[in-house]
Amino acid sequence: MKVFVTGHRGFIGVHLVELLKQAGHQVTGCDLRLFEGCEWEPMPICDRELVKDVRELALEDVDGHDCVMHLAAISNDPMGDLDPDITFGINRDASIKLAQLAKQAGVGRYLFSGSCSVYGAGEKLDLAEDDTLNPLTAYAKSKIETETAVSELADAGFTPVYLRNATAYGHSPMLRIDLVVNNLLACALATGEIRIMSDGTPWRPLVHCRDIARAFIAFMNAPREKVSNMAINVGGNSENYRVRDVADQVKRLMPNASITFTGEVGADPRNYRVNFDLLGRVLPDFRLQYNLESGMDELHRKMVDHGFKLADFQGDRYVRLRTLRHRMNLLNQQAEQVS
Numbered sequence: 001m002k003v004f005v006t007g008h009r010g011f012i013g014v015h016l017v018e019l020l021k022q023a024g025h026q027v028t029g030c031d032l033r034l035f036e037g038c039e040w041e042p043m044p045i046c047d048r049e050l051v052k053d054v055r056e057l058a059l060e061d062v063d064g065h066d067c068v069m070h071l072a073a074i075s076n077d078p079m080g081d082l083d084p085d086i087t088f089g090i091n092r093d094a095s096i097k098l099a100q101l102a103k104q105a106g107v108g109r110y111l112f113s114g115s116c117s118v119y120g121a122g123e124k125l126d127l128a129e130d131d132t133l134n135p136l137t138a139y140a141k142s143k144i145e146t147e148t149a150v151s152e153l154a155d156a157g158f159t160p161v162y163l164r165n166a167t168a169y170g171h172s173p174m175l176r177i178d179l180v181v182n183n184l185l186a187c188a189l190a191t192g193e194i195r196i197m198s199d200g201t202p203w204r205p206l207v208h209c210r211d212i213a214r215a216f217i218a219f220m221n222a223p224r225e226k227v228s229n230m231a232i233n234v235g236g237n238s239e240n241y242r243v244r245d246v247a248d249q250v251k252r253l254m255p256n257a258s259i260t261f262t263g264e265v266g267a268d269p270r271n272y273r274v275n276f277d278l279l280g281r282v283l284p285d286f287r288l289q290y291n292l293e294s295g296m297d298e299l300h301r302k303m304v305d306h307g308f309k310l311a312d313f314q315g316d317r318y319v320r321l322r323t324l325r326h327r328m329n330l331l332n333q334q335a336e337q338v339s
């Protein structure tokens with residue numbers, strides 16, 4: 001198949017390109033290269049690459065593809081708050097426009113990289129897709145507003161699917177250490193201390209970044225009638241953890257590391273445990289390949305092999321927010337061109 005992947009140079013996108021190429025698909029990647037120079041390992045190569053802002057995509061860019069996998073975004077809550085207008089412009093408005101272009105071009109399937117953060121401060125545990133949403137940030141709002149708008153476009157010839165991904169972690173050639181698991185592991189390796197900024201009690205659904213990429217491919221291949229216009233949580237019921245459980249896993253790998261609860265964010269309002277039964281029903285053959293233990297073992301091995309050190313932990317390279325602050329001008333210039 002011919003697949004158009006946005007954000008293909010990101011933490012999840014690089015796994016997706018590799019897996020798509022392995023499966024024999026033809027891949028067009030579109031990415032503004034916001035994190036150019038932050039690569040940890042060599043990146044997989046697309047058949048065609050557009051260095052382009054997704055806000056500027058045109059019909060001819062997506063024409064001729066069978067599926068759009070849309071991952072490009074300002075990709076977490078703190079980054080989304082840097083400039084909410086830019087966040088809504090990229091994460092919501094450009095995502096809706098891309099869906100319209102895809103439909104117009106006759107691209108049959110549109111897979112949107114959404115997030116479990118739309119549940120926000122969960123009113124109850126084990127949140128399912130039809131439970132009340134409580135998006136707390138521009139990032140979370142942008143994701144849910146996209147789902148709502150794109151759903152209007154669904155019909156027999158256009159199949160959108162909204163993957164509500166759990167919080168990602170694990171090894172990627174485009175490493176991030178600003179995600180809870182990777183952060184705690186990186187902190188322990190670099191400083192000998194596991195620093196937890198909450199009181200450690202909040203629940204988080206976790207999923208390996210490569211398993212998210214595998215889910216995208218499974219949704220591309222799934223029968224239309226099973227998935228069309230559905231929002232589906234991507235993760236596993238047994239992969240909900242309290243932050244302090246994650247710290248215990250780090251301690252298993254580094255028994256000498258000390259655990260510190262800084263409590264600086266108090267009781268983190270983003271507390272949610274998520275139910276993943278629907279994923280099992282719509283994709284009965286799909287299984288996660290990682291659990292937290294195996295994913296962490298792999299990342300730990302990689303970090304040790306790379307000689308991950310204090311300067312890596314304290315620097316900008318693996319922390320999206322720090323890099324983005326320097327590159328905000330680029331996004332602002334692009335926004336002016338678009339408007």
Ligand SMILES: NC(=O)c1ccc[n+]([C@@H]2O[C@H](COP(=O)([O-])OP(=O)(O)OC[C@H]3O[C@@H](n4cnc5c(N)ncnc54)[C@H](O)[C@@H]3O)[C@@H](O)[C@H]2O)c1
Nearest residue numbers: 007009010011012031032034053054072073075113165168
């Ligand atoms: N990482 C997670 O925990 C997680 C969880 C749930 C959902 N998601 C979603 O999955 C997607 C990918 O996440 P990630 O962790 O790989 O993020 P990432 O920040 O590593 O990658 C995002 C990529 O998108 C590109 N990009 C950003 N704005 C762009 C624009 N305007 N035009 C073109 N390219 C642009 C960046 O250059 C980058 O390569 C995002 O939509 C994110 O919201 C991520």
